[in-house]
Amino acid sequence: MTKAENETVFHIEMLGGFKLTVGDKVISDTISRTHQLWNLLEYLIAFRHKTISQEELIAALWPNDDSENPANALKNLVYRIRSTFTSHGLPHAKEIITFYHGAYRWNNDLPCVVDTEEFERLCKEAANPVQPAGERIARYREALQLYRGDFLPTSGYEEWVVPLSSYYRSAYFKCVYECCELLMLSERYDDVRMICERANAIDPFEERAHLCLIHALVRQNKQSAALEHYNYVTDLFYRELGVKPSEAMRDLYREILKTVNSVETDLGIIKEDLREHSQAQSAFYCDYEVFKNLYRLEARAAARTGQSIFIALFTLTDLRSNIPETKVLGTVMDQLLSTIRTSLRRGDVVSRFSTTQYVLMLPALTFENGQMVMDRITRRFWQEHKGAPVKIHTTLQPLDPVE
Template sequence: MATKKRCQELLHLALRDDPGKLHINMLGGCSLSNGQQSISDQVIRSKKPWLLLEFLIAFRDRELSQNELIEAVYPEGKSENPVNALKTLVHRIRAMLDELHFSDSKNMILQTRGTYMWNNQLNFDVDTELFDQLYTAALESDTEDGDRMECLLAAAHLYSGDLLPKSAMESWVIRLSAYYHSRYLDAVSRLCDLLRRQSRFEDIVTVCRHAVDIDPYEESLYYHLLCALVDLGRHQTALTVYKDMTDLFYREFGVTPSDNLTSLYREIIKSIHTVETDLGVIKEKLREDTAENGAFLCEFEVFKDIYRLEVRAAARTGESVFLCLITLSSAEGVDVPVKALNTNMDRLSSSIKYSLRRGDVYAKYSVAQYLLMLPTITYENCEMVLSRIIRRFRKDAPNCPLQPTFSIQPIDMVL
């Protein structure tokens, strides 16, 4: 019962609707508001005063020496007179805080015996502290699922972004940011599991879209999002999310989705269609949006199905079909940035597309490779086609630091 009461108290605090209280945000940016007036690092651009204010609030549980504060604000020792510079910054912060017209604005920063400290006797709250308390309450063993879910929902809502993004490169911010970010991802994962049990799929979509905006590189968020979209019957939206995710991962990190997500993608493809008796409607759905020239670029999972179909057809007809792999390789010891690799892979894709026939198919196999299928030609002709692709690529990308190579094998004609 005590845990339930504590959860209710925290949920009330998370609403932050007390006009007499100073609300401090550190997640997604730094701002202070008393309901009537507010100051924010988005409006006031002078960095040093904000950095010092953020440090004082973040470590408000203790007195901070002048040396600690100077090291935090001037880690490279650029100030010629750091003690006077610190006093000037404190004066500028107090002037900023005066704009809140808060009753105790003069006493927000305490100074005693050469130390400074945020005044913890003020009527204030901090979003990071509320987030931590909600997260901790949700994980208590005796918290009921309903309260657990509400605490996690409130925590996810409070987390409007990573800690102090304008000071993200400061060493002390990096440590704290990693702590809160890790807790946020865990909170979202636990929350999605609880929401799924109650079939609250729309809420999962809302939570995960917000989370993906904050961390677009966390694969687990996409998994929860895609599952919820499938449960809602929004398969086309799920496919769009999957494609955007794979494009992002390819371009930023040069990685492919995990087997877990790839399997989910295949399930989405299988379940995307409903019963339809009008063959004309089905033909319309099958038709390409635009009559493009050149070969057909598809996802690797689709390529696998086409390959298996070609194997069966070749076993029946005896026609030759070749599987080809084109690879972009860097010279030994040469490190090519991911952006440069992506740019040249796009150029290689264009060279493949417009060097092949409309009936040919190819797919991206890895961050630096494309797979092609070339039917009804000889091995020698296959070599000629691939050489033509490479010549076209070298013409389109004369300064490319990568070397294109290819390999060829006939497909296995297995009945």
């Protein structure tokens, strides 16, 4: 395509936001506050390869019948779209929307490139198993680059947008995983990392993208980075969704712990790796898998030394003793963890057991002292967070030594 030809082509973006460009002329849904104007234009472009009856357009734009004269309102919107194009100097302003036999449509006689259509084309080409792996990867990466975000996010609450947004998002993550699979086979782990980091920015709660990223870090012998990301993900899912890591995530965690691809002979380097990088002024907080191993170790030691160790459980409920709402739970659980950690000794261990519970390991205490510790934590929490819409339930039991 020559430069002159390209200057007459309509380039339309709908992934990550709406923008229409012709040559050096650009309009987007940020230039006008009239939402219905953009709603109509976006609908006509999204379904530009089908004839759309006036009734269908009215149903899409005014699903709640909130227009007294929808046919006239629709005609007025078409006029305003043409006027907007004219005022911004775009070519073919009067011709972009046609009306024939009672139906409106985008004028497909005008040269037009739409990112959603290009995205689908590239996804289809990339998925062809007959193509060489390198070609498929190149097509996948082109498609992934086109996906700048959700389909028409500023219109995301429109009924007609919701299924299309879900469709394109699913197609995007399908491309992510299939591309990463090919890249892993080619040992291009850094490319996997970059793709997954971008996918995580688009949807931080897509667990499989986190799994791919952690796998790539492990294959690069970056176990510390892999563990750091694992801890970030499990904390994020606990805090925002109130869910525990999946079995796939836990299996990967165990794989990280077992993966050692080099022999380090400098004990000083090993000690530096083991050392906590922040000043340990509060109780040790760890993943529940680590907590279980520490518990088993202490149980073995207790059988030999006779040292008393207690296990404490803190459970949060709402005022009716039910599980709190997710938005409340995330905040209050963070607050409770902060209170627990700063109220305990550095040698005490705490972990999140479930969406609403923390489990503590308290060595060298009597039952009475353990109960005093729990009461102190509860009292301090209420001093720091008066009016929190929750109840705190506590349980204390001695550790069972291994016989």
